[in-house]
Amino acid sequence: MTTADLTTTDRIRRNPGHHRVLTGDRPTGPLHLGHYFGTLQNRVELQRLGVELFVVVADYQVLTDRDRADNPAEHAENLVLDYLAAGIDPDRATVFAHSAVPALNQLLLPFLSLVSVAELGRNPTVKDEIAHSGRSTVSGLMFTYPVHQAADILFCKADLVPIGQDQIPHLETTRTVARRFNERYGPVFPQPEALLSTAPLLLGTDGGKMSKSRGNAVPLGATEDDTARLLRAATTDADRRISHDPEHRPGVAGLLQLAALCLDRTPEDVAEEIGDRGAAALKRLVIEAVNEYFRPIRARRAELAADRGFLRDVLHNGNEHANKVADTTLAEVREAMGTV
Structure with missing residues (x-):
């Protein structure tokens, strides 16, 4: 059997240190039981196997569907709290915030030049998010959300992204950005694969999808x-x-x-x-x-929760490491584009 014949899961188990995963959440409130069984449990298992994890606290992406972020620092700390309680080990995973890594966000500019407005408009996930936003107008950040996600994934050159079926169009945008950048400027980025979740969809207390915004969730930290x-x-x-x-x-x-x-x-x-x-x-x-x-x-x-300073230290250390990785990647991008 060749490596190409192996499933993604088999390849992870055979050589976990060869892979890097990017995953994360928006800090809009406490994580709930749906998050735990849908994603957190899987992240802890990947970490246990020896896969390198980058976990983004996506504070900038909070602004995709609202006018301002509500208590962003507090929500970010609470997100880190939920991660660690669930089993994420900060000594083995990089937990960082969008807003603390300038080089990551700077990648958005060249990446936007690699996709057309029509391609962004056809993204079914974006169209669905716009339809459910309840807004009469759409911000540029929401419209370009898939490209911002591409920057999240590619800044650390993640080759695996745990997602649900509904997020595949976003990952396809990332793969498109990586492929076009490599074709135009030379090989810099991998084309990441989807690590599709096998966890069943956990419904909320109203029989609909469990969601922080719908008020039908049981928080992970509930008494x-x-x-x-x-x-x-x-x-x-x-x-x-x-x-x-x-x-x-x-x-x-x-x-x-x-x-x-x-x-x-x-x-x-x-x-x-x-x-x-x-x-x-x-x-x-x-x-x-x-x-x-x-x-x-x-x-x-x-x-x-009794030691908020430790939570801030975890995020601070993760931000430092993410910045080193992002600075290196941005330097490679500048070199490839001839803008040094």
Whole structure:
């Protein structure tokens, strides 16, 4: 079998030190259980395997769909807190903020010259974000969001990007930017691959996608009492027989999925256990499963939260390393473009 025949997962396991991953989140509020099972768990596993992680606190990207960033420094610290509580090791991962790495953002200028307005306008993810923004006008930052993401990924020459299916168009923009830059100026950048998440979509307490902005999420750092309160209020239905039917019973299916993830079982198995005891019994089981699973993570989070200086140090050290990497990449770009 050749290297080309191996799956991405096989190649990571065979030679984890050969890969670099870029991932991150916007600091708009606390991370929730959907983030944990959708991305955080996978980041910790990649780190455990020996893959080099760059984790961006995407504070500039907060401005894509709002007039100003609300308490950006506080949200950035809390994001670092959630990362560390979930298992990200700052001695093995680079956690940094957009706004603290000027050379990364300077890459946006030459990168914008490599894509057309029409190509940006056709990006289905951007079109969907614009449609759901509720705004009558669109900022240039939102319109060029995929190119800014390209700068995030390519400044550290990441070759793997963990994403969901809906973010593939963004990664294609990054690959286009890398390819066109290399064709025009010479080989500088890799064309990163998608590391598609295998985690199931975790629904919120209203049966829709769990989201900070929709008010249907259980925060990672919620207390056990708050977790119980939020989950007791989750949308279900009047059918006492519990079954896993995501299409027709999204609220019940979401609770079953959450319990299954915490208990390492299948949603169908959990549904069979509840049987005809109804939604109240299901919610009791989910509350107990969630609180038991996240108890050590929340204890670690509370311990870390008591030392805000340490969180700031983690971000400061990550910013320093990211700046060194970005400065080196920008110097290569200038050399290739002949602008030194």
